[in-house]
Amino acid sequence: MTSSSSAKTLVKTILKTPQTLKTKFQAKQLHAQFLKTQPHSPSSTSILISIYTNFNLLQDSLFLFNSLSPPPLPAWKSIIKCYANSGLFLNCLTCFIQMRGFGICPDHKMFPFVLKACVFLKNLRLGESIHGCIIRLGWDFDLFTGNALLNMYAKFQSLEVNGGYKVFTFNMLDGMPKSDELCERLAQEKGKSVIQLDSVTKVFKMMPQRDVVSWNTVIAGNAQNGMYEEALKMVREMGNANVKPDSFTLSTILPIFAEYADIMKGKEIHGYAIRHRFDSDLYIGSSLIDMYANCAQIEDSCHVFNLLPQRDDISWNSIIAGCVQNGMFDEGLKLFRQMLMAKVTPREVSFSSVMPACAYLTTLHLGKQLHGYIIRGRFDDNVFIASSLVDMYAKCGNIKAARWIFDQMEHHDMVSWTAIIMGHALHGHAYDALSLFEQMEKDGVKPNYVSFIAVFTACSHAGLTDEAWKHFKRMSQNHGITPGLEHYAAMADLLGRAGKLEEAYEFISSMHIAPTGSIWSTLLSACRVHKNLELAEKVAKEIFKIDPGNVGAYILMSNMYAAARRWKDAAKMRIFMKKKGIRKEPACSWIEVKNRVHTFISGDKSHPLYDRIFKALKDLMERIEREGYIPDTNEVFHDVEEEQKKYLLFSHSERLALAFGIISSPAGTTIRITKNIRVCVDCHTAIKFMSKIVQREIIVRDNSRFHHFKDGECSCRDYW
DNA sequence: GTAGGGTTAG
Incomplete structure (x- = not known):
């Protein structure tokens, strides 16, 4: 046999068993040999394309794909898969539609990729058309296709629940037919029947067989829609159906226990994960970190983080956010630096998680450094980041910068409004704060619990008692928000500062929840400012009843006695503190x-x-x-x-x-x-x-x- | 084909 014929045989053998190729380089070598030795048949070219797509070499695959006219089904299959795996979902869908235009009947292995693309591009209409196509071809009984359909409907349900979705408008790709028209045609083919949004359950019930992925998909669908009880019920049903939870199941349900702050259930899952050797799983790791942090057990979060065999941006971020949310600001910033040193690229989430640490510690230079990063990474249009920047600049004393960022924002959500209102409130700009609040309501953004705290804070710093009362009433009447401790505290503070001490006393006494020591303390400091020792004694009694170790109250009383030159009473307070081992926090x-x-x-x-x-x-x-x-x-x-x-x-x-x-x-x-x-x-x-x-x-x-x-x-x- | 982390107050 000549060397060229042996090469030919070799190439033929490899084409029959493409899985033997282990590296991209080998694939390219095969391609070179192929060009020299083989006739260019569509089927052998399709095999080469599939080899390239297995290595996710999109450009090489496309080069071969474009040489085929018309490409056979296997070539379409490979290129659609490659587009989806490269995250080019628009191309993936356009390719699929173009293939249908050629009258080629799709293969069932394509559907998971195409359906995923519909999810990514938020195009429910096309997804439904494809579902119609799947039914007509009889592939709806295929397990993988069914799972992909479940996922698609679950994601659209989430979009519906979590703020609606936009139908993506197709753009034309070079050389591709106009997708809108093809989309229309598919919709017409499907007829008028509309698949309802509760299709997840429908598809799930109709599936002839279900595996762990089917269960996980439905559980995740419920969990992501906030239907936590339903999700947990499905986990139990999954057990009854003899399907064992896997790492996907655990990382889906852990956030539910984080949300519930249910440490017992969370620990149960942690135990299960350890027993089944899932505890080194990255996804479970970050869910565990977050769960412990949400349950205020940050040491356990750190423990999980330290034991992780590897860390990605999400596990880093979980621990950073956990520290910051638990008041460990220095630790949060330290971990952020460590993450950078570990060459992990920070993402949007990293910035919005760490920024509150700068706001709290008033470290403007760090906040500015982070802002620089954000601008360089072009993350400044992210609403979470922008809100955290507004808050950081306001808290670091630069209200002008805070307002500038707020005004630059394209879209304001409730949190960004609240952040700027609070910013102005803290700087004593009561009228700016109130007019922003008015503007927020005009824009149709519904204020929440925190927004009203900001409003009362604004009124408080300018002595606007009438305005505050107006909003206090509107809060429950128009917005259905029951006043909480923070609202009562802000109102009590406001009345006290304005010198309306008796009114404040009545207000606190008639609260619908039991007042705390700190609420009475706001009145006590007002008594000091307005030099009303008689009422102060009455208030202090209330404080010591609820909170006998309240340092502030002892100091305030001692100071008030001293100011009234009642040195013996003042000394009594200090001796009492000493006996109880209560120490004043140094200024x-x-x-x-x-x-x-x-x-x-x-x-x-x-x-x-x-x-x-x-x-x-x-x-x-x-x-x-x-x-x-x-x-x-x-x-x-x-x-x-x-x-x-x-x-x-x-x-x-x-x-x-x-x-x-x-x-x-x-x-x-x-x-x-x-x-x-x-x-x-x-x-x-x-x-x-x-x-x-x-x-x-x-x-x-x-x-x-x-x-x-x-x-x-x-x-x-x-x-x- | 399925999973994890974020902004306002406290």
Whole structure:
């Protein structure tokens, strides 16, 4: 035999057993040999196409496919599969329709790919037409086709439940017939019968045989539609039908227990996963991380994460989101950095999960860095990300940037509206917040529980009691939202700040749920501001009944007694605290300079630049005293000499942070300070003077709102 | 042919 004839035989043998080819390179070698030795028959070309499509080599497959005129069924099959596997669903469908145009009868193995394409392109109409075609050809009894139909209807049901779907308009592909027309033709062929949306059940019931995939598909369909009980019922029925749950089943039902925060059931599933060796499965891993995090068992989430043999972007994101949602902000940011170092590319979800950490910690430089990433990744039109950016900029003191991002957004959902309303509320822009709320309702976006908290916060910072009452009534009457603890707290706070102390007392006493210590505490601090010691004593009694270890209440009472010069009562409170081992949280302020956060505690001398800070502060104090500042020593609640009181005020944490900010940043730049408790009255006055003297905008975020100091004035107009 | 993670408050 000559060498060319032996090559010919070899090629023939390989074409009969294409599965023997293990690499793309071998496939290309075969192609080269084929060109030299074989006649170009459509069937042998089709085999080569199928070899290329098995390696997902779309370009090579297409090259051969286009050489066939007309291509036989096997070639269509391969190319449709290859398009679907490459995620080119529009091409996949157009190809299918074009094949039908040639009068070629489809093969049942094509349907799963084509139906998947209909799901991806959200084209129910075409999917139904194809279902008609499947019935006419008698392939509806095929297990794989049935499963694909189940999946398609389940996904369309989800789209229907979760906010509707759009029918995708086809574009013309080069050289392909106009798909709209073909689509129409198929629909006409099918006749007028319309398959209803509850088709999942119909298809499922009519299937002559069902495997674990059929059950999983229906269970997932229910779970994704929020029909959790139905999904769990199906799992039990699946057991009765002697079909064992697999890793797909588990990762589908774990999110249900996460949603229910049912740790017992979640742990049961975890145990089952371990027994069946599913616990190293990536999908189950991320579901477990999320389930534990939702049940506030973040240590267990970390444990699962650490034991995962490999991690993908979703498992990273589950742990990051879990940490952030459980208040472990530093840990969340650390994990985000670790994810980048592990060369895992962050996705949209990663940014919206980690951003609240920057918002909470007021780390503007990190937030800006993430924003840079987001812009480079072109993720800025994602509504989740945009909302988290609005919130981050607002919380970091830059309400202008927050508003700019909000205004740039193409579509606003309830969360983005709420974020910007809350942003303005925290900055004391009550009227902006209320007009945005009005605009939101005009746009037909329904406010939720949180939106009303934002509205009351806005009213609270401007003393708009009538407006607040109006919205409080509308909330339940027009929106069917039952007031919760947060709403009561915001209203109580609002009435208290406005000096309507008795009204607030009545309001809290008549709540339809039992008031908590913290709700009474808002009134207690109002009593301090409005110097009503008599009511304060009454309120404190209520607090100690519910929450005997309430630190804030002891301190407030002690301070109020001290202000009234009732030193013995003040001391009593402090002794009581000592006996009970209750400790006051130290006042703390922090400031970001050159991408580093510097923390100051009241009276703190530990900063390496303390001497310079002290000198600068002393100099500033002398200058503002010349401008007319008089220290308000009423704010110092110790029985000490006036000079000593002045010194105590002098070393308040926000002043140390401010002096540091002034000496370590260029003249004219805005200074942003965050404080863990409320700014005291005297510091508030001092900072107003300082903003004028140093000609800088000073933004202070305390635990309740923002104060923008400029030219001797504060945005809160001294109402806070 | 089937599965997992996100934004507003607290």
